[in-house]
Amino acid sequence: MVTSKVLHVMYDDDSKLLDAASKLVAQGIHINDVYSPFPVHGIDPVIGIKRTRLAIVSFMFAMTGTSLALLGLWYFMISDWPMNIGGKPSFSLWENIPAFVPVIFEFSVLCAAHGMALTYLLRNGTLPGMPATNPDPRTTDNMFVIEMLDSENEMSAEELEAAASKTSPFEMSTKQYEA
């Protein structure tokens, strides 16, 4: 069993977190993750997080919604039970498309939004009832935490601590964990 040390450095302001992260990274330190109550603008490139692909998923969900809505409208309004509403529809999908556009649009948005939210929660492991993975409950409140692992860095845990303490943290803690 390999044991490793994890270092949690807490800050009470997002700009302090951003400054500290830049300073630590400049010394060649690898930051494993950052926990914050809200998105901190500009932190992603600093700690080397890859761009999210959520937008692509969202587009795919929207296209699924568009196709399903088209299929459904064709079946309900053209094929199965055509109804004459003010002279329209006229038994042809193409000629009635303008009337269906609002429905198609709304259904695409519905699918994109729900699909995106579910994907996000699943991918982050934050669906209701899933165990919390943040190191300190205060990071959902008003605190910001930088997490560093000695196994991912050339430096030892003590050296990491020394570097972190120079960034005027609010609080620091080091724990053992099993890798």
Added chain:
Amino acid sequence: MEAKQFQFEGRAKKLTYALMGLGVVALVFGFLNDHSHGHQRWWANLLVNGFFYFSIALGALFFYALQYATESGWSAVLKRVFEAIFSYLPVGALVILVVLLGGQFHLHHLYHWMDSTLYYEFLLPDGSMSHEAADGAVANPAFDAIISGKSAYLSPGFFWARTLVYLATYLIFAKMFRKWSLEEDRIGGTKLHYKMYRRGALFLVFFAVFSSMMSWDWLMSIDTHWFSTLFGWYIFSGMWVSMLIFATVTLTWMRARGSFPQLTDSHMHDMGKWVFAISMLWSYLFFSQFMLIWYSNIPEEVTYYIARMFTDYKVMFLGMFFMNFAVPFYVLIARDAKRNIYFMIPVSILIFFGHYLDVYLLVAPGTLHSHAEFGFLEWGSFLGFLGLFIHVVFRALEKVPLIPVNHPFLEESKALNY
């Protein structure tokens, strides 16, 4: 960083002169070559160009006021560019006034309702016209009951009062914003900023009403019998997106030649997002107007689309919608495309022309009917006015420091990054 002046010179300046020359040739040649009654095609073309470029300048004034009213920080380094774009307002107003005066003095017949004979129901035996029946009176064949019912709104006095009030309001606010902006460069502080903030919000109130009424008066009244309640928003979204495209292309060009080092990828990305978002707003309003009229299929409403979709305008009309909706939607939806000038610039130029066609299709079917042509006159004057527009904008830009040195949000704007 030292506040540098923008230099408008060399090839760019010569190009604008060349375009203006082409425009003059097109206008003169087009006028001589236009054998339609009252040079209708020439005047319609002047209205299209006059309104299109005026509306871009007006869109910039609106956007500028919006940045102040919403206390936006990201756009602080760009604000001189918007100031330069709305400096075209007086020139654009002049072109529009020429067209409206031409109509008032019956040099052309773009505005059918300016014909005073439509409002009289009876012809008297002595040849005069009357609202009241009298002995020997006969029905006036030119009488138009629908237009006559709008005579209070369309009376020349009220029409001209409105037109002058719109133009005066726009010009006064434009002059005021520019003056205070330059004063802020000298004295600094936040006093002027808060003044601009309040006046920006005030302008938006005026703009909300006037931009709608202006589009009824100058454009919707061409199809006098027809009306649409969201026409004003539709025109407004068109002017907004055309302005954003013009600003995006201008900024990209300035950045590429190194005359705007403060611009970051993030600024250009924001401009790309604006172009994308407002293209969607325009498409939404276009479709909202279209679908309700198409669905209800009431003769007095649907004529507007019959004249555009079941005539020679069909290809242009549907093509215009495709250019202004589908192209920006599918091309600009990706983040990387908005940050890549090889996507942004071709798409921007395409939708810029798309919105020109949009204005053309507001004017041409109601004035030229089946006699419209998109020939040398239209191409030449589109480019000619573009040259004039760029020239006026860059002349205004080179007079003052490119970066507003004392804008309170300047640091925030320079640091824009995400």
